[in-house]
Amino acid sequence: MKLILKNAKKFNEDKTSNIYIADGKFAAEFAEDQADRVIDLKGACVTPGLVDMHCHLREPGGEYKETIKTGTASAAKGGYTSICPMPNTNPVADNAAVISGIMKKAKEADNCRVYPIGAATKGIDGELISEMGLMKEAGIVAVSDDGHPIKNAGIMRKVMEYASDFDLPVLNHCEDKSLSEGAMNEGTVSTTIGIRGIPTAAEDIMIARDIILSEYLNIPVHICHVSTKGGVRMIRDAKARGVKVTCETCPHYFTLTDDCCETYDTNFKMHPPLRTEEHKQAIIEGIKDGTIDAIATDNAPHHADEKVCEFSVALNGILGFETAFALGYTYLVKTGEISMAKLIDLMCYGPSNILKLGRGGMNIGDDADLAVFDLENEFTFDKEKMLSKSRNTPYDGWKLYGETLLTVMGGKVTYEKLC
Amino acid sequence: MGSASANISTSGSSVNKGESLLDTARTIDMMGTDIIIMRHNQSGAPHFIAPYLKASVVNAGDGMNEHPTQALLDMLTMYERFDTFEGKNIAICGDIYHSRVVRSNAIGLKKLGANVSVYGPKTMMPIGIENMGVRIADSVADCIKDADAVMGLRVQLERQQKSLFPSIAEYAKFYAITPEMLALAKPDAFLMHPGPCNHGVELPTAVYDCDQSVINEQVTNGVAVRMAVLYLLMARRNQL
Numbered sequence: 001m002k003l004i005l006k007n008a009k010k011f012n013e014d015k016t017s018n019i020y021i022a023d024g025k026f027a028a029e030f031a032e033d034q035a036d037r038v039i040d041l042k043g044a045c046v047t048p049g050l051v052d053m054h055c056h057l058r059e060p061g062g063e064y065k066e067t068i069k070t071g072t073a074s075a076a077k078g079g080y081t082s083i084c085p086m087p088n089t090n091p092v093a094d095n096a097a098v099i100s101g102i103m104k105k106a107k108e109a110d111n112c113r114v115y116p117i118g119a120a121t122k123g124i125d126g127e128l129i130s131e132m133g134l135m136k137e138a139g140i141v142a143v144s145d146d147g148h149p150i151k152n153a154g155i156m157r158k159v160m161e162y163a164s165d166f167d168l169p170v171l172n173h174c175e176d177k178s179l180s181e182g183a184m185n186e187g188t189v190s191t192t193i194g195i196r197g198i199p200t201a202a203e204d205i206m207i208a209r210d211i212i213l214s215e216y217l218n219i220p221v222h223i224c225h226v227s228t229k230g231g232v233r234m235i236r237d238a239k240a241r242g243v244k245v246t247c248e249t250c251p252h253y254f255t256l257t258d259d260c261c262e263t264y265d266t267n268f269k270m271h272p273p274l275r276t277e278e279h280k281q282a283i284i285e286g287i288k289d290g291t292i293d294a295i296a297t298d299n300a301p302h303h304a305d306e307k308v309c310e311f312s313v314a315l316n317g318i319l320g321f322e323t324a325f326a327l328g329y330t331y332l333v334k335t336g337e338i339s340m341a342k343l344i345d346l347m348c349y350g351p352s353n354i355l356k357l358g359r360g361g362m363n364i365g366d367d368a369d370l371a372v373f374d375l376e377n378e379f380t381f382d383k384e385k386m387l388s389k390s391r392n393t394p395y396d397g398w399k400l401y402g403e404t405l406l407t408v409m410g411g412k413v414t415y416e417k418l419c
Numbered sequence: 420m421g422s423a424s425a426n427i428s429t430s431g432s433s434v435n436k437g438e439s440l441l442d443t444a445r446t447i448d449m450m451g452t453d454i455i456i457m458r459h460n461q462s463g464a465p466h467f468i469a470p471y472l473k474a475s476v477v478n479a480g481d482g483m484n485e486h487p488t489q490a491l492l493d494m495l496t497m498y499e500r501f502d503t504f505e506g507k508n509i510a511i512c513g514d515i516y517h518s519r520v521v522r523s524n525a526i527g528l529k530k531l532g533a534n535v536s537v538y539g540p541k542t543m544m545p546i547g548i549e550n551m552g553v554r555i556a557d558s559v560a561d562c563i564k565d566a567d568a569v570m571g572l573r574v575q576l577e578r579q580q581k582s583l584f585p586s587i588a589e590y591a592k593f594y595a596i597t598p599e600m601l602a603l604a605k606p607d608a609f610l611m612h613p614g615p616c617n618h619g620v621e622l623p624t625a626v627y628d629c630d631q632s633v634i635n636e637q638v639t640n641g642v643a644v645r646m647a648v649l650y651l652l653m654a655r656r657n658q659l
Contacts, residue, residue: 188547194462194484194522197546264463310440310461312482 001411002030004038008046008372010362011340016043021368024411028364037413041372044405047344048360049081049369050325053142053351054171054224054248054296056317057083057114059105060098061090066301066389068102071321072111074388075299076407076414078321079371082352082359083112086146087119094119094130099138111414113369115141115357120159120170124148127155129162136166141355144171146224147271147316151177153209160219169354171222174206174231175272183312185258185273193262195311198273204230211238211245220244222354225298227253227272229282236291246354248294251327252318253283256394266307266314267394270300287346288337294351295343297324301390319393322386322404325373327395329402372406379403420646422453422653444468454652457481462519475652483517489613490523492644494531496637497568500609504531510562510604511535512596513572513621514583516543520572520613525551538562539572540594542583559593559600566604570611571596571621591620598626609633 005019020027032038057071066074068085075083085102087093093102099116106114118140122128125148132143143163149172150156156172163170179202184190186197207223211234214221226232226247238245252270257277260268268274286292300317307314328347332338338346344360352359359369383396407415427447429435434443440459447455452474457465462482469476480486494504501507509528515521515537528535529552537548538556549555556562563569574590584590601610610622610632618624627634 186546188550191545191547192522192551194482194519196483199546264466305439308441310459310467311463312461 002035002037003368003408003411003413004032004035005046005372006038006040007043008041009043011045011047011344019046019370021408021411024368026362026364026366026368039406041405045340045373045375047079047371047373048348048362049371049407049409050079050347051351051357051359052080052083052297052299052321052324053294053355054250055083055085055299055321056088056301057085057102058301059089060101065303068105068114069109069111070387070389071299071301072106072109072114073415074319074386075321076111076409077387077404078297078323079325079373079404079407080321081112081369081371081407081409081414082115082357084115084117084141084355086117086144088124088146088148092119092124093117094122094124094135096131096134096138099135099140103139110412112409113359115139115355117142117144117146117171119143120145120150120163121155126150126152129155129159132163132166132168136168140168141357142169142171142222144173144224146171146173149173149175149177149206153213156210157213157217160213160217160221164219167356169220169222171224172206172210173224173271174203174210176202176205179205183269183273184261185275187258187276189258189261193264195261200228200230200275200279203228203272204234207231207234211235211243214238214245215243218244220246223247225250225253225272225296226286226292227275227279227283229279232282232286232291236286236289239291246293247291248296248351249283249287249292250296250298251320251324251331252394254280254287255327255331256280260394261311264311265394266309266311267318267392269311269314269316270298270318271316284332284337287332292346293354295324295328295346296351297321300392301388302392303390307392317392319386319388319390322388323381323393323395323398323400325371325404326381326400326402329373329375330400334401368408368411370408371404374403374405375401377401377403420649422649440464441468441471444472448472448474453656454649475656477648477652480519482519483522484519485523485526486519486613487523488641488645488648489520490527491648492637492641493520493524493570493611493613494527495640495644496611496633501567504528504533507533507567508565509533509535509568509570510556510566511537511570511572512559512562512594513539514543514574514578515539515548515572516545517575517578518572522551524570525553529553536562536566540584540590543574543578559596560603563596563600564603566608568609568611569596569601569604570613571616572613573615573617574621576617576620587620591623595620596622596626598623598629601626601629601631611637614638
């Protein structure tokens with residue numbers, strides 16, 4: 001398969017040029033009549049394929065919400081070419097057999113490079129370390145218990161030590177569950193509408209613990225989806241003194257606040273919860289000054305039955321693949337907070353570096369992973385047009401910039417907007 | 420009032436068989452129901468179902484959020500004694516965190532121009548309650564001092580198991596509305612409680628039965644207020 005993308009405007013170049021792809025790689029120029037397909041991008045923006053280091057594909061066990069096939073199609077629509085599903089499936093992805101099954105399904109779907117994250121502890125119950133070595137052979141790139149934070153500091157230490165033997169990053173969802181019985185951020189809004197709150201302290205306490213362990217052991221740790229001002233401050237301070245801590249945030253933490261929960265709309269219920277404006281601004285500050293290394297989606301499909309219900313009963317999480325880039329572009333780049341190059345760092349090179357995926361190269365010979373976005377025209381995000389099986393997005397009807405026009409993974413077109 | 424009513428509780432209904440709240444509500448709706456009066460342990464449950472139904476939904480208490488008709492009957496009881504709410508001091512003591520009565524009263528009384536003070540053990544004070552326009556008092560005495568009306572709140576005894584207070588004896592000693600505390604209010608102040616009351620915990624029995632207590636009147640006013648809600652709601656529905 002030979003592909004030419006004409007009049008491509010690379011995100012870091014001022015002029016348009018042509019991109020040549022052959023045998024799955026970026027290639028040197030060749031004649032148009034040798035190409036199987038020529039696509040005129042008419043000056044649209046080309047970026048490396050995006051990398052999502054934190055998502056949920058729900059398979060195995062949750063196929064009624066999402067499958068690897070539909071989830072990776074949804075990711076491709078968002079411009080992603082590499083994604084990392086979390087292990088909280090059923091059965092839990094805590095052994096090589098489950099990981100191999102995920103890899104096989106991902107290969108069949110062939111929409112994205114899927115790099116699974118293995119469970120840090122068996123059954124993600126925080127007690128016994130998992131078979132990290134065997135899972136690494138099967139394809140994992142990191143370990144995490146995600147929504148089930150490792151509450152016992154002694155176990156966390158052993159997870160970090162053992163994972164480092166296999167050069168596997170440890171990603172921790174930081175939340176002291178003894179402080180967080182609630183369903184939304186604790187504050188004026190939760191008090192006013194009578195919903196039990198989750199204090200920022202629940203997140204901050206575990207971030208502090210993980211930084212302390214990382215510094216003491218001199219082993220890296222990655223903090224998942226940071227949502228608090230205190231978290232950003234502690235990570236910034238730790239980085240300044242050389243602690244090997246990295247972190248991610250998600251688009252909802254720089255675009256939404258807990259005010260959104262006032263109507264009990266469960267599409268604003270997620271973990272960590274949406275915080276106040278003060279915390280949202282601190283997240284944007286952390287993005288700007290480099291404290292935050294990556295923007296991940298925490299893409300979390302849920303069936304309507306799990307969301308169309310009482311607020312406290314509803315499951316946590318929202319879809320993210322199909323809105324992440326547009327939200328980042330509209331709310332960070334277009335507003336002048338960061339440059340386009342910085343956004344690509346956060347959504348491609350940053351996560352790729354943390355997980356050592358080697359993604360994002362656009363030189364001749366590199367895997368041809370790229371995305372094309374329309375930065376000029378506003379579009380209205382319509383949840384009914386999503387490729388996910390689920391519809392739990394809070395962004396329905398939002399007017400955004402940065403609609404995906406084309407996604408190419410390994411030289412194959414995995415998504416194209418039908419014009 | 421001439422209406423037909425049916426009581427549905429979770430025990431003995433399809434809720435026990437795992438029926439969702441929305442399905443239960445739709446089933447009741449499709450039986451030709453005009454008004455669903457709903458008490459639910461989840462905040463926002465009536466807000467959630469109302470848009471899906473033809474019936475009107477009356478919130479009879481949702482989780483920790485609101486108890487609107489309780490606040491209306493409380494305010495009616497006060498109104499019968501006040502010439503105006505403007506500048507009146509209302510003290511509310513007890514488990515503020517879990518109380519839907521406090522939230523509805525705070526909204527209503529603020530609208531009417533009264534000053535609301537609240538106090539309870541710090542373990543039962545919700546973060547940010549001052550942003551609802553109430554004053555957080557320093558003690559029971561500070562809360563009640565110069566009050567025109569004093570309201571006690573039920574404390575659920577099982578909250579001891581969650582370490583929200585250590586014992587009934589200690590709660591009764593430090594957080595109850597005792598005769599001495601009530602004496603700090605204005606001379607013509609009166610005492611209220613939404614009931615049911617734990618005698619000897621948030622209120623000594625002597626206080627419950629004292630001359631200043633209007634607790635039994637609240638019950639009578641509750642009938643009037645709820646009749647009014649149904650009457651006005653049906654009148655509006657008949658216009659549509």
